Amino acid sequence: MNPKQMTFPDPTDTEAAFYAAFRRLDIGQMEDVWLDSAKASCVHPGGGLLLGIDAVLASWGEIFRDSQPPQVEYRLIQTSTDAVLAVHTVEEIVSSGSGERRARVLASNVYRLVDGSWRMLAHHASLPLVEPHARKHQKPLH
């Protein structure tokens, strides 16, 4: 892993850089955003658990490869912050570069303060398959 180029004084800075890296398919900046740690973890929508920075960055490299830059918007729903740990709940709206697919994604983003900069420690994203009002008429497993 290369030395970190950017410093993020607040978790919202890290989050902005994360979505900018996604939007630009910029794997270098994505590497900057993430904490260089075996504890880094990522769950893409519908995906399994990716554990450790190497697996996490490899997955983003795979997503970025041969892609058209997607449209990515996000809305911060709420935050919980402690001295060196922060958790954000975010709604993402992601459209593929071709514009064919558009998804509303829910994400839990976890940040850790290390050496004066907040880095992403975990990203857990999921795709709501069922509208809340429709859930009343069926029995979810959990």
Next chain:
Amino acid sequence: MNPKQMTFPDPTDTEAAFYAAFRRLDIGQMEDVWLDSAKASCVHPGGGLLLGIDAVLASWGEIFRDSQPPQVEYRLIQTSTDAVLAVHTVEEIVSSGSGERRARVLASNVYRLVDGSWRMLAHHASLPLVEPHARKHQKPLH
């Protein structure tokens, strides 16, 4: 909301009580586990965001109603802990009471220390739809 009955000196205690409440369909204990807060949030597998303790507990009430006690196992994959905030990554194996359905679920559980007890602040669960090795052969949106 009733006064809290139980005290959880460690986030792992809260987590054990959360899964025990799920296993026993015990809404009273589930209420004890959760932080009584407008910031409490829950995402069930495939579900939308539930925000605020009332919406969160109502969803669990709905899941528990007329259900057979499910089999719920869980495995703590990793933890990140700060003074008053903790994030756990957990793998759950949930089987419906009838045994018809069995799901492997990934969850991010967030806990907050308030008045000497750790309470659940957020639960974000998702169902991996694609095996990691299968993802190499398709282009995920994200």
